[in-house]
Amino acid sequence: MTALKVISDRAESTPRAGELAHVIDALTDANVDLLSERVRRNPRQALPSRDALERVLVDLRAVLFPAHFGTTDRTPEGIRHAIALRLEDTMARLQDQVRRGLLSACTHGDGDCVVCGRRAAEVVRELARRLPAIRALLGSDVRAAYEGDPAATSMDEAIFCYPGIAAITHHRLAHQLYEFGVPLIPRIIAELAHAATGIDIHPGANIAGSFFIDHGTGVVVGETSVIGQRVRLYQGVTLGARSFPVDESGRPIKGRPRHPIVEDDVTIYAGATILGRITIGRGSSIGGNVWLTRGVPPGSYVSQAQSRDDLFDGGLGI
DSSP states (O other): OOHHHHHHHHHHHSOOTGGGHHHHHHHHHHHHHTSOHHHHHSTTOOOOOHHHHHHHHHHHHHHHSHHHHTOSOOSHHHHHHHHHHHHHHHHHHHHHHHHHHHHHTOOSOSSSOHHHHHHHHHHHHHHHHHHHHHHHHHHHHHHHHHHHOTTOOOHHHHHHHOHHHHHHHHHHHHHHHHHTTOOSHHHHHHHHHHHHHSOEEOTTOEEOSSOEEESOTTOEEOTTOEEOTTOEEETTOEEEOSOOOBOTTSOBOTTOOOSOEEOTTOEEOTTOEEESSOEEOTTOEEOTTOEEOSOBOTTOEEOHHHHTTSOOTTOOOO
16 A cells, blocks of 8 residues: 555545544533633633743752752852843743632732732742741752662762652642732642652641652652651652541531641651541651551551551541
């Protein structure tokens, strides 16, 4: 069969535009149905861009770790120049995305809200001021990865290679925006990390310094989790919710504390599932594949055999 004949056969079997009209109409209707009421009233309103945020995060990573991702001149002057070169433009692009996020939930009226524009500028200025503190936390995370993993040959290796460092970098930025009350943007940042690393940390989770996720794939940390200093999680760990309180209409009530509190110096091994607003006491170790719905006192060691009699009822949700 000649190449010309193959092309001809394909052309004959391809649906024509007229035949696809009903498909196009159905897809259009389906997508309009998912738009918020505000966007329906303002169909040209700019929504946040996942692609644009991904580029912003690449540049923020270079600002936070310029010696690794921003420049080949690693003298203090070279590092300072690399930060200065990126920071202003990166924050301006982030401000536009934050403004779009605020507009997506705006209640001030239709159109390009001036109040949301001002709030976006305030949020990004405050985030910029907090970048040194965020970098200090990330430095403690990198040291925890290097010191906690005998396979790590250097802190450079942890920064370049460890998915836990990538995930916590995204999280520390997303968490600040979440704390500022920015809609949508923190979740997009968290999901970019989730897609890249397999680590799912809700931006609402409160995580102290020297945090280390070893291997990482399948880790889930719920919205209202609280994690203390020097905590280590292995792959497949879930810090989830045991159940959801609901309103009179049967809809989940948002924002209630429903995830675990993990105190300082706790290690949770691979595959452990910890559910509900329970406290894992300081210095405890939770063994692999444990299912835990009751708190444990400081210094506890919980193994799979010990926890086997625990009730498995109501273990719902993340």
